[in-house]
Amino acid sequence: MTAPAPSSRDLPHPARAEIRLEAVLHALSDPMRLRIVRELAAEGDELSCSHFDLPVTKSTTTHHFRVLREAGVVRQVYRGTAKMNGLRGDDLDDLFPGLLDRVLAAAGRQADRLGSG
Template identity: 80%
Template sequence: MTTTAPAGSRDLPHPAREEIRLEGVLHALSDPMRLQIVRELAAAGGEELTCSQFELPVTKSTTTHHFRVLRESGVVRQIYRGTAKMNGLRKDDLDALFPGLVDALLAAAARQSSRLTEF
């Protein structure tokens, strides 16, 4: 069951663990900007980061879109703390559903990044 926000609430809807689908996760991570966001969240070691902590070479509205895709696919959890929107990787949920997937994708992304910077 998707958690829905009450009317007038600043809580954001997220899929429940059992609603997260592999194809949604893979789609969300297929975009380089979204993959960069996930890599930065993974590097934060479980700490939540504000949206403003990400320096993406896209407009604010495009950044908002990328975060929404990640949240709606179940890759990240977003919550408001005061006026800041905090983002955390749902690694526990993803590991429970798809063991090893996140680690394999992050390792592959790191190898690709290294390979591409060699040129």
């Protein structure tokens, strides 16, 4: 029996074993991407792309989500017409224990210090 053909709406994600630290750090180094990750972490559940009100164009927002997905930081799936985003916290914690928690805590402290949080 052959596997069903992938849907054109299936988005490529790295397998857990393929996630690289340098790609994760690069993805988290951008303020807009870090903002997305912070919102996802605060929500603790999937959020649609349209949930995020970023001060950038739609195409730039799409780029940021793609970088996060390709780095293995988020998983994106279509649910109906919405593209839903969820943190791959379990994968990241398994590979890099404590990294995401520490980055999010540091980002929160910085936001408090700068009055942007």
